[in-house]
Amino acid sequence: MAHSVKVTLKKGGFVQKNILFADLTGEGKDDAVVLVDSGGASGVVALYVFTAGSGTDLKVVYRNQRLYRGDARINPGPALVYSLPQFKTGDELCCPSAYRETELKWSAKTKRFGVAQRRTVIP
Numbered sequence: 001m002a003h004s005v006k007v008t009l010k011k012g013g014f015v016q017k018n019i020l021f022a023d024l025t026g027e028g029k030d031d032a033v034v035l036v037d038s039g040g041a042s043g044v045v046a047l048y049v050f051t052a053g054s055g056t057d058l059k060v061v062y063r064n065q066r067l068y069r070g071d072a073r074i075n076p077g078p079a080l081v082y083s084l085p086q087f088k089t090g091d092e093l094c095c096p097s098a099y100r101e102t103e104l105k106w107s108a109k110t111k112r113f114g115v116a117q118r119r120t121v122i123p
Contacts, residue, residue: 001063001065002046002065004045004065005036005045005046005065008036008038008039008045008046009036011039012038012039012040013036013037013038013039014036014037014039015034015035015036015037016034016035016036016037016044018035019032019033019034020032020033020073020074021033022078022080023078024051024074024078024080024106024113025051025061025106026106026108027051029051029052029053031049031050031052031061032050032051032058033047033048033049033072033074034048034049034050035047035070035071035072036048042068042069043068043069043070044067044069044071044072045065045066045067045068045070046063046065046066046067047062047063047064047067047072047082048060048062048063049061049062049063049113061106061112062080062104062113064082067082067084068084068085069084069085070082070083070084071083075103077105079103079104079105079116080103080104080105080113081101081102081103081104082101082102082104083099083100083101083102083121084100085098085099085100086098086099086100086120095123096123097122098120098122099120099121099123100118100119100120101117101118101119101120102117102118103115103116103117103119
């Protein structure tokens, strides 16, 4: 875990209670997508995917610790999608001009998540 995320958790940040579950790795068990919230205006600052794989011990198979006001969802496939706001001059914090979505899919061959698609969504 990045030092900045550890500091965030010690100073009022928290793990969001809406943990997402889906078999993202194709191993027959649900994996957990966990979001770390700053507890302030930065919102979600980190995303982790935990898997038990073929055993019982959880391990992190994906981490992104450089988010700002991020969000995540599970798409059919299944695929993990995380989004980040794209602000333009004059946008208010609540209302960015667009969102940048990144879709991640698991590769059984490499045992890693890879970017399947990136897109810009205008609300």
